[in-house]
Amino acid sequence: MSAPGVENRGDLSKAEIRKQLQRKRILAAAMYCFVKRGFHAASMATIAKTAKMSPGLIYRYFDNKNAIIFAIIASQLEIAESRVCAMRSARDLNAAIIEYFMADDNDPDNTASAPLFLEMSAESTRDPEIAREIRRMDTAVRIELADWLSRSRDEGGLGFPVEVARERALALVLLVDGLKARKAREPGLDISCLRNAVETIITAVIGPIEGDGVD
Amino acid sequence: MSAPGVENRGDLSKAEIRKQLQRKRILAAAMYCFVKRGFHAASMATIAKTAKMSPGLIYRYFDNKNAIIFAIIASQLEIAESRVCAMRSARDLNAAIIEYFMADDNDPDNTASAPLFLEMSAESTRDPEIAREIRRMDTAVRIELADWLSRSRDEGGLGFPVEVARERALALVLLVDGLKARKAREPGLDISCLRNAVETIITAVIGPIEGDGVD
Amino acid sequence: MSAPGVENRGDLSKAEIRKQLQRKRILAAAMYCFVKRGFHAASMATIAKTAKMSPGLIYRYFDNKNAIIFAIIASQLEIAESRVCAMRSARDLNAAIIEYFMADDNDPDNTASAPLFLEMSAESTRDPEIAREIRRMDTAVRIELADWLSRSRDEGGLGFPVEVARERALALVLLVDGLKARKAREPGLDISCLRNAVETIITAVIGPIEGDGVD
Amino acid sequence: MSAPGVENRGDLSKAEIRKQLQRKRILAAAMYCFVKRGFHAASMATIAKTAKMSPGLIYRYFDNKNAIIFAIIASQLEIAESRVCAMRSARDLNAAIIEYFMADDNDPDNTASAPLFLEMSAESTRDPEIAREIRRMDTAVRIELADWLSRSRDEGGLGFPVEVARERALALVLLVDGLKARKAREPGLDISCLRNAVETIITAVIGPIEGDGVD
DNA sequence: CATGAATGAGGATTCATTCAT
DNA sequence: GATGAATGAATCCTCATTCAT
Numbered sequence: 001m002s003a004p005g006v007e008n009r010g011d012l013s014k015a016e017i018r019k020q021l022q023r024k025r026i027l028a029a030a031m032y033c034f035v036k037r038g039f040h041a042a043s044m045a046t047i048a049k050t051a052k053m054s055p056g057l058i059y060r061y062f063d064n065k066n067a068i069i070f071a072i073i074a075s076q077l078e079i080a081e082s083r084v085c086a087m088r089s090a091r092d093l094n095a096a097i098i099e100y101f102m103a104d105d106n107d108p109d110n111t112a113s114a115p116l117f118l119e120m121s122a123e124s125t126r127d128p129e130i131a132r133e134i135r136r137m138d139t140a141v142r143i144e145l146a147d148w149l150s151r152s153r154d155e156g157g158l159g160f161p162v163e164v165a166r167e168r169a170l171a172l173v174l175l176v177d178g179l180k181a182r183k184a185r186e187p188g189l190d191i192s193c194l195r196n197a198v199e200t201i202i203t204a205v206i207g208p209i210e211g212d213g214v215d
Numbered sequence: 216m217s218a219p220g221v222e223n224r225g226d227l228s229k230a231e232i233r234k235q236l237q238r239k240r241i242l243a244a245a246m247y248c249f250v251k252r253g254f255h256a257a258s259m260a261t262i263a264k265t266a267k268m269s270p271g272l273i274y275r276y277f278d279n280k281n282a283i284i285f286a287i288i289a290s291q292l293e294i295a296e297s298r299v300c301a302m303r304s305a306r307d308l309n310a311a312i313i314e315y316f317m318a319d320d321n322d323p324d325n326t327a328s329a330p331l332f333l334e335m336s337a338e339s340t341r342d343p344e345i346a347r348e349i350r351r352m353d354t355a356v357r358i359e360l361a362d363w364l365s366r367s368r369d370e371g372g373l374g375f376p377v378e379v380a381r382e383r384a385l386a387l388v389l390l391v392d393g394l395k396a397r398k399a400r401e402p403g404l405d406i407s408c409l410r411n412a413v414e415t416i417i418t419a420v421i422g423p424i425e426g427d428g429v430d
Numbered sequence: 431m432s433a434p435g436v437e438n439r440g441d442l443s444k445a446e447i448r449k450q451l452q453r454k455r456i457l458a459a460a461m462y463c464f465v466k467r468g469f470h471a472a473s474m475a476t477i478a479k480t481a482k483m484s485p486g487l488i489y490r491y492f493d494n495k496n497a498i499i500f501a502i503i504a505s506q507l508e509i510a511e512s513r514v515c516a517m518r519s520a521r522d523l524n525a526a527i528i529e530y531f532m533a534d535d536n537d538p539d540n541t542a543s544a545p546l547f548l549e550m551s552a553e554s555t556r557d558p559e560i561a562r563e564i565r566r567m568d569t570a571v572r573i574e575l576a577d578w579l580s581r582s583r584d585e586g587g588l589g590f591p592v593e594v595a596r597e598r599a600l601a602l603v604l605l606v607d608g609l610k611a612r613k614a615r616e617p618g619l620d621i622s623c624l625r626n627a628v629e630t631i632i633t634a635v636i637g638p639i640e641g642d643g644v645d
Numbered sequence: 646m647s648a649p650g651v652e653n654r655g656d657l658s659k660a661e662i663r664k665q666l667q668r669k670r671i672l673a674a675a676m677y678c679f680v681k682r683g684f685h686a687a688s689m690a691t692i693a694k695t696a697k698m699s700p701g702l703i704y705r706y707f708d709n710k711n712a713i714i715f716a717i718i719a720s721q722l723e724i725a726e727s728r729v730c731a732m733r734s735a736r737d738l739n740a741a742i743i744e745y746f747m748a749d750d751n752d753p754d755n756t757a758s759a760p761l762f763l764e765m766s767a768e769s770t771r772d773p774e775i776a777r778e779i780r781r782m783d784t785a786v787r788i789e790l791a792d793w794l795s796r797s798r799d800e801g802g803l804g805f806p807v808e809v810a811r812e813r814a815l816a817l818v819l820l821v822d823g824l825k826a827r828k829a830r831e832p833g834l835d836i837s838c839l840r841n842a843v844e845t846i847i848t849a850v851i852g853p854i855e856g857d858g859v860d
Numbered sequence: 861c862a863t864g865a866a867t868g869a870g871g872a873t874t875c876a877t878t879c880a881t
Numbered sequence: 882g883a884t885g886a887a888t889g890a891a892t893c894c895t896c897a898t899t900c901a902t
Contacts, residue, residue: 634849
């Protein structure tokens with residue numbers, strides 16, 4: 001149907017692009033549904049309707065529902081990691097952390113959703129494959145963080161000894177985890193109280209955040 | 216066969232005791248199944264089998280599956296609250312916090328399970344009734360904590376100003392929440408690293424823990 | 431435990447009386463529940479509670495739920511028959527017929543309930559045993575009626591030829607059946623309209639009802 | 646594969662037609678099962694098997710079992726009404742009435758089934774929504790009948806005064822109801838006896854049926 | 861590619877019936 | 882006799898998945 005050679009390659013890649021777009025469409029819909037209803041209560045039919053496609057079509061792009069859950073989890077993990085990698089200062093950290101709490105979980109573009117975080121974490125206690133993937137990513141994130149903390153100040157780091165840096169990185173992760181859980185449980189928490197609590201911990205962990213007067 | 220009056224009262228209470236025992240049996244089985252599979256994936260049939268009874272019998276003691284979930288959540292919340300109330304010193308706190316992380320979640324007697332914590336929290340983003348109950352308890356816990364932190368040292372407290380006490384209480388809650396999530400995601404975390412991370416935060420939040428050399 | 435002979439007979443009969451009383455208690459409760467919910471939707475547990483006894487005990491007096499339904503049907507049929515037998519004049523008939531419509535079906539003492547009539551009739555199209563029993567009784571009732579209609583006026587009858595009497599008896603039965611169905615479907619029907627409709631038919635079937643001025 | 650526009654409209658209507666066909670298939674199967682076993686004793690599984698489809702599929706066309714019961718009831722009511730509306734003479738009436746009695750209730754095409762009539766009527770004493778719908782239709786039917794009876798003879802009516810027409814309409818309805826109940830209870834009733842009984846009543850209600858010699 | 865009708869296993873729940881006490 | 886806890890089959894309904902079109 002199409003000429004061989006270059007053309008064919010173009011076709012293939014066009015098909016590939018379309019495939020990726022479809023997958024994204026499905027994942028976005030699935031995200032929305034999972035946040036709203038949870039992994040298990042969200043039905044394929046609902047996801048299909050949300051994605052404005054037929055249920056059958058989803059199975060052309062994902063083997064089954066579990067594969068979608070996996071993909072969602074993977075993307076959440078990647079987002080988390082990329083955010084951590086983007087961090088270069090204590091101010092970044094503080095801002096990013098508060099931002100976690102403020103983001104609207106029902107916003108389909110919010111890619112680091114608290115309900116999803118909880119769902120994923122809970123699921124990891126049951127599904128070994130999910131557990132492994134999560135562990136892999138979380139470890140990477142912690143290493144990345146520790147690396148940053150242990151780099152010299154000249155290199156944009158905080159100059160902690162390696163051992164201490166590892167502990168501090170863990171402390172930061174605990175803080176972020178706690179914020180996500182707290183957000184799900186008490187979404188209306190007083191922000192200024194929260195801000196101060198977070199700052200107390202961050203200050204203890206990586207030192208005072210300079211110039212953080214008014215937001 | 217039995218004299219009326221006193222004996223009769225004994226009979227009644229025997230029935231009541233049995234009822235409570237059965238409820239406990241069901242709740243223990245449900246806990247086990249929920250931890251293992253999650254609220255929704257755990258079936259009544261499985262719970263019944265775990266409790267070594269017929270599915271129908273469960274419904275003599277609980278109106279429906281949701282009532283079981285509620286009862287489990289309520290008991291988890293009560294446990295959390297009672298633990299907080301029992302706390303009277305920084306050492307208590309440190310010990311309790313580490314203990315959270317160490318407890319075996321598959322132990323049916325471990326009544327403050329990390330998977331359950333996550334499941335509950337996730338569920339609270341969907342079920343308004345669960346959300347309300349959780350919020351109620353969490354608030355109570357935080358008030359209790361803040362109260363302790365703001366009491367004078369003579370009264371066993373830490374003498375924080377009320378406002379600060381509230382922030383520090385929140386910081387502690389964040390820490391505990393973070394530990395639960397972390398436990399689910401990385402159960403094999405290095406304990407001494409964790410211990411130091413926790414201590415860093417606790418120290419920042421409520422001051423140094425005296426005499427906490429080696430465990 | 432008891433002396434032989436006369437005494438024993440006394441015991442037995444006392445037991446027998448008790449048995450009959452218990453059966454009556456169960457049947458009364460069952461009636462109440464059947465009227466309210468229908469044969470199938472009424473549960474043994476509800477009947478037991480209504481009868482203020484345990485579910486298990488019912489099975490001492492009736493083999494199973496079906497046996498209760500049978501007994502209820504049989505008693506309804508007997509009531510219908512006895513009412514017909516008691517009829518000795520056109521005035522009786524008119525009064526009895528209107529009374530059918532007025533009686534409160536939720537009154538546990540109303541022993542000729544419209545819902546039950548419908549339930550029974552419907553059931554007879556499925557259960558051959560019930561069908562047979564109903565047919566037997568209905569035929570008896572019609573014969574009784576026809577007999578009355580064909581008796582000479584000296585004997586309190588209406589003097590119809592046998593053949594005609596049979597047809598007229600059937601017409602009366604149709605009227606009564608219709609009233610029961612109508613009552614279930616339109617309980618609030620205008621009584622004076624109904625009264626006139628009934629009288630039109632009765633008059634046609636057995637002649638004018640003398641002296642039926644005001645009720 | 647197909648041109649857009651007109652073709653598409655054809656596609657849509659094809660789907661709609663199929664949907665209506667499926668609904669009909671389900672309703673026919675349900676009718677059969679309800680007649681045979683009653684609304685409550687007929688299971689969805691049996692209906693599905695009768696309709697030669699899977700249980701799950703039924704739920705694509707009806708929200709739940711109750712919706713099916715409703716649809717059946719509604720169609721029965723409509724049939725009853727349309728029959729009444731079609732009546733234009735005493736001969737029509739007589740014929741229609743006898744026909745009610747003769748139709749085979751197990752014939753899936755018999756759309757005015759006596760068992761269903763009883764089941765519906767019984768159900769109306771419990772379910773308020775069903776009761777309302779039945780009452781609405783029954784009232785409409787009676788008004789239609791009364792209207793016919795009160796029209797002048799020139800207009801095809803019988804010229805009764807309005808008040809009398811209402812009573813006579815009710816009398817006719819009573820007769821029809823009675824016939825349905827009687828049919829369920831004594832399907833083998835002697836037809837000529839029945840015919841005479843019916844004629845006695847009809848004659849009384851709307852006057853002699855001219856020319857109704859032999860059938 | 862895409863649809864959405866169809867399947868059927870599985871889940872929560874009810875209830876007639878039994879039986880140890 | 883009497884209780885009511887216990888059973889488990891049966892019911893309604895959902896939903897992941899498949900497949901003819």
